[in-house]
Amino acid sequence: MHDEIKVGNLLLISAPKNHFPLKPAKRTYLLAGGIGITPLLCMAERLARTDADFELHYCARSAERMAFRERINTSSFADRAHFYLDDDNASPTLDLEKLLSEPEADAQVYVCGPSGFINAVLSTGKQCGWPADQLHTEYFAGAETASEDDGSFEVRIASSGAAFTVPADKTVYQVLAENGIDIMVSCEQGSMRHLPNPCARRRTRPPGFIPG
Template sequence: MSIPSSLSLIVEVKRKRQEAEDIVTFELADPHGRPLPAFSAGAHVDVQVKEGVVRQYSLCNHPEERDRYLIGVLRDPTSRGGSIAMHDEIQEGDLIQISAPKNHFPLAHHTKRSLLLAGGIGVTPILCMAERLAHTDADFAMHYCTRSASRTAFLERIRQGEFADRVHFHFDDGDASQKLDLEALVATPDPDTQVYVCGPTGFIDAVMTTCKAKGWDSHQLHTEYFAGAVADTADDESFEVKIASSGATFTIPKDKTVHQVLEENGIEIMVSCEQGVCGTCLTRVLEGEPEHRDLYLEDHEHAANDQFTPCCSRSKSKTLVLDL
């Protein structure tokens, strides 16, 4: 696996803390005490967890802080090597390699109101947004859904924070009165409100489906996925990929990705999440029609068919010509 060249920062794990059941936070800082690159609410960093394993983690501290980055990591039982290694192998005092902050989930400018919806560990970028909005005295409300109070990261930080009165907690094991009534919450589209959603795929999809059914404009809806969708591969077929610069053509069998085949043939594409979430491997398509399976590009970008994610997406046409 290729390591993204963007991993340009060395940081020290200053503090590792158990935030909730199966959730640990890591406070990262420059080993020499120098300021870290600035970031905006919703940003994330790539983290080289270990050799060959790079994962993305949202920054969840106040975006005006320059002395540290704070990330939260859920111990995922279906981990592909990232979250379990973060929990079990990364310790206080360790030096790790990360990228400068990137933001594919920014707050919209010049909006009158924001509605923040977090599911589980999806609270990390949402919390940073709430910190920023509260600091600028903006109008917002935050709804935080988890399985139980014991699995709710940053519970006390939020309850004791300056925007505690704008946060609504919804626990799966609580009584019916405190469950999230999504239908009622988004019942009436408000053109002055922007909606931000982060969490498990099912949570995000439920919010998006409900909002769109109620008539919310897609430009008001903003999402950040942590994991790719599970694709139905039963009907996958082989296709060809042609490299524009050399004319070389490679067959992509039904059981391999474009990235895997190209890597086997010495053609490197930077990849990270391998699930179509982070956009690291985004590649320009010159000819052909991709079959998009990512959660990174927006609908209008999919429709343009001029780029795709070779880590997971495939082809509807017999051949894709790539700008490589």
């Protein structure tokens, strides 16, 4: 894109999509790991403006690597922000079992960060009895899956009947693009719930028809 787009070109874009919405709640827990603070900071600022009851828990490797730390420390909700640092022995440790020990019917939990951090929060929440619809996540990339058993398969365009073989080392999107078929994709990271077109699903999906 950066090599082809020039000043004055007209681009077709979609309307903004929000796959990580903030829901009304009596109490909100925001848990961030590393750069996962990005969407949660916006939520914290929104909750603070509406005088909502919430807590922000932010984990990072070091203070130097904490994005928006000064912004949080000087915010109106600084007293509701809790920092946890890997490289500081004096820093408290985030005790997920204690934080999520009692499921609250009118509360919502939001988590964003590395997959290991997200999985720890989700598994702890579920073990403590939190319903799945009160645990919300935002992934920056699709989860890694084993690919050593992948094989080639065929996809067929429903509107034209054209068929293409997708080898094990390529995605459906890549093969279609190579053959001049343009489909809409979001970020190509493999987080399937964010993809607007079924054509862009993972290559391990079995053969089938693709709406054209």
